[in-house]
Amino acid sequence: MDALLTGLSLAVTPENLLYAVVGVLLGTAVGVLPGIGPAMTVALLLPVTYNVEPSAALILFAGIYYGGMYGGSTTSILLNTPGESSSVITALEGNKMAKAGRAAQALATAAIGSFVAGTIGTVLLVALAPTVAEWVVVLGAPSYFALMVLALIAVTTVLGSSRLRGFVALTLGLTIGLVGTATGQPRLTFGNPLLADGIDIVVVAVAIFAVGEALWVAAHLRRRPLEIIPVGRPWMDREDWRRSWKPWLRGTAFGFPFGALPAGGAEMPTFLSYVTERRLAGKHRAEFGKGAIEGVAGPEAANNASAAGTLVPLLAIGLPTTATAAVILAAMQGYGLQPGPQLFEAEPELVWTLLASLFVANTLLLVINLPLAPLWARLLRTPRPYLYAGILFFAVLGAYSVNFQWFDVALLVLFGVLGFAMRRFGLPVLPLIVGVILGPRLEEQLGQALQLSRGDVSALWSEPVAVVVYVVVAALLLWPLVLRLIPGRQAPERLADEVDELEEEVRR
């Protein structure tokens, strides 16, 4: 604790505070821009490390990382244009809230949720990092495969009112995920080397969400009366707080461990958090798909907590689990610092300054972003032709900046048309995005597990964690059957489905 206070006193020196502010602002900006992520920004700023103190550089990078995790939510909510793959889920409910005049509440619950999750995550990091042993490397490909199966099964329960349409969308997503040469053999690349690395998830998400919607609105602009987005109140009320705090905590509980696991990542916990909140929403369940605040609070907390989790293996055993962490590791090595247990003994001041600066960065994010929420929300008052022109500009800029290639813009247009068609035929968007993100990872882990066991399928349940996860999967699948055996429970479930279906009919 003393060490942390010392670190805190070092982190709030004017110079370090300035680096934290710059980092947080930069991070927010790159989070907002689709296509440019924190990893790329930190990498581009690596040369800065030649000129500044190690602690200042690490504070800057940590600020960018946390800021980036938060910033992606702003455009997801306001413009339906996710800036990062980890904020794709936020767009689902967040943008619906914004259209119902609750943009300020969505932005606020995202900001406060990120703060809560980031703070709890950092506390856990402080508590665990110095003592955590090699437990994070115990999990192998079989466990990760099981976890991904769990995520996939969990989201199929939210396929929407029509199972068939849900599976069509999931299949489309898995097919898009097949593109590339990840297995050593080209698949669906049509001989084009630009497709060899697969299709960037940000391009797909931005196209399906933003471009698809812009086309949809354009197609209906003259036929439908102008919908005016209600102004709404600027702040969260008592009810919003009451509905948000539990999702924040549950999101943190999902995000932190997944961040700490080498192949966990920030996307899976956002899926799981969303699905969990939907299941636990009770009387608000009908609001899901139409702007439920729980669906923003949970996933946003999850992605920030995972950022804190990522730093556990990085500091504890020098193990980078995300692209951003890998670049931060490169920066540390550039200073001749080798993360690991010995770092806490050799450079305690530096480590604790970094940990303390995470608290500072988190607080700064809240202080900077919360007052901005009502201001951002007014952006939606722009007349629709201008608003959607802006969204399209933003989407194209984002797709282009992924690789600085026109080819990605062509893909954006192609998937934008797909997004339009999906709206036309009532296909849900979430299963497609989940397919694109999880499909390739699922395959990679399966391939690795089987390669390690030389094709022995029993290796898939050779790890205890994998077995536990499969038990959970089985429970998930069997639970509805059990429920049916209990009289009286099935009626509301069915009714809700029917209401969903009716409403969808009306919408079309």
Add this chain to the structure above:
Amino acid sequence: MGGVTDRWARGGRGTALLAVVLVAVLALAGCGVTRGDDGGENRRLRMMIPNAPGGGYDQTGRAATRVMETADLTGRFEVSNVTGASGTVAMQRLVNERGAQDLLMTMGLGVVGATYTNGSDARVSGATPIAQLVEEQEGLLVPAASPFETVDDLVAAWLADPGAVRIGGGSSPGGPDHLFPMQLAAAVGVDPTQVNYISYDGGGPLTTALLGSKIDVGTSGLAEFEGQIADGSLRVLAVSGEERLAAVDAPTLVESGIDLVFTNWRGVLAPPGIPDEVRDAHIALLEQMHATDAWQEALETNGWVDAFVTGDEFEQFLVEQDERVATTLDELGLP
């Protein structure tokens, strides 16, 4: 009508605010990224990097351009990352810019392999070689508790049952971490097609697999593993270069009785079809860069081994590498 204008005006303030915030933040970003001025010779060159920011080529290319800029050897460099298919996309672009006198590209052994595994026609031998800059030895890494104490133990187990030794590397097929175990297998009499090679997405996941004993042996450059080697959680059976590494207490393969020298390397190419005097100017520029203290410092901080070779000698080396990679991948039946 008035209502619409009014709404637009209020919306406009929000938009203006957004614009101001974005511009301010991007300007800050600009300060960090584009340092330096147009001093020195006013020659402006472009440096193409065939992978994402933060990768090996990126670090080498950016370190080199930075040294050239700050030493005023040339004007400002425009550095761009052209990612795709492990460098094949960038290689294609280099060849397409035939005759461009202001373009350079950082590349290395991985790009040579990728052009084959991706079936590209844009081979490195078709470009104009400028200089090789650095090289990096590969190491054979094992977890602390591994039964393998020496390379001989590994070879014995490998010969007994080639598929049972799980070898992981941080590069996809065709990359250095994949080519090395394949050439090693061929050198000790193991059929390369029987080698059980598992490709990991870079050093991080590979470290995880090694520390968790998910694989038996890891093949990789050793810079990323310094910490684990120092604290004893990973051991090095052998290094692949001609001489031992100062930082790592492990024999070379040749010392261990295996006739194989393998190094990963990085260098600089120019597009095909440039005039000889432009090629010579590029070579002279890199020679000047190589002579600076700043470059020697960059080599040291990054753990790169100086391997400066220019012009015809580099061209000869490239042709050899191209053939050797082609043979290795051919034996494996990779395209």
